Amino acid sequence: MSMSVWTIVVAAGSGARFGGLKQFEKLGDQRVVDWSIGTALGSSDGVVVVVPADALAKSILGEQVVFVGGGASRSASVRNGLAVVPHDASIVLVHDGARPFATAALFDRVVEMVRNGADGAIPGVAVTDTIKRVDGDGTITATVDRSDLRAAQTPQAFRAEALRAAYVIGSDATDDAAVVAAAGGRVVVVDGETDNRKITTPADLEWARQRVASL
């Protein structure tokens, strides 16, 4: 395949804010992470799922899906995933396991931008909250102009070489797009999706279950 596409689904978090492994919570008749894996699989040639090391034995999804243990940080987990992506992959996506509702169309949009020459492409949505900048005492020093701001989502697609090079340089960023940009890559933002929320709190999971029940 001339442009093989692999997705690393990062599901190795401990869920500190959630109070447990949110990625393995039931959502409809699957788990949260299975939704993320399912869409990734439909849009990629292969998927690497990074899971907590002690959960490694529990999941088998067939030979197109490779499981690997996570590291101590998000970037360590992505690095572990990247290590098992085949060398001939030309585009690598990184996707949060806890974003079950990213659509195939969104995967296609970010991949398309990389095929067309960007080093990376990520989904972003408008920032709707009013954002204030504060000093150390909590006094407001400015209202931030939101018009050119975007809240980043996943899946994030990268030219495989650019992502590998960025991670060779080494970095502990929580943000793959920043890693690639720091290494000199051009990363663009495409329109994200409102429902592509990250399941972070129990309230988010409730919302996701409601959404699935009404599908």
Add this chain to the structure above:
Amino acid sequence: MSMSVWTIVVAAGSGARFGGLKQFEKLGDQRVVDWSIGTALGSSDGVVVVVPADALAKSILGEQVVFVGGGASRSASVRNGLAVVPHDASIVLVHDGARPFATAALFDRVVEMVRNGADGAIPGVAVTDTIKRVDGDGTITATVDRSDLRAAQTPQAFRAEALRAAYVIGSDATDDAAVVAAAGGRVVVVDGETDNRKITTPADLEWARQRVASL
């Protein structure tokens, strides 16, 4: 009363993003706006509710609550509300009708900061999304440092004189804190509340109903 406190509950929006008057949707055995009014009432000497002009006749809550019609913009609605706040009010709060879960403790926190000398005090929460700045082509130009950013909520409390003066100067800001700051006032941020979300989409209303059902 030496420091009389009035709250303007702004519920005059047309709900364009929601597709209807979200503030009058049922939430438990009340409407969304009744939650907002109820908490405001417990924390203030009086409440002005700004509603769409054609909804004016529908709501009666007793003599501590005054209803007034809204204007064409949020700032016009706040101005209409401010016009009927008694002249001896010393602190005026502005609160979104579509934030049903702000607590009495939150009202107290912002009022306390104004009693202690600030011209204004607003609740703010940490920005958890990764925020990117983009140029006109959608290329990422920077990752925004989130550490000194806060997403603004309501209720926002102001020294009555400072708020009146700011609105006399005239402004069409969507953001009362910005109006007061632009007029030279010192506005501070106190810790907001995660559950103090603004009901903006049908999914938000679903979440709010779930939350009420589990209370």
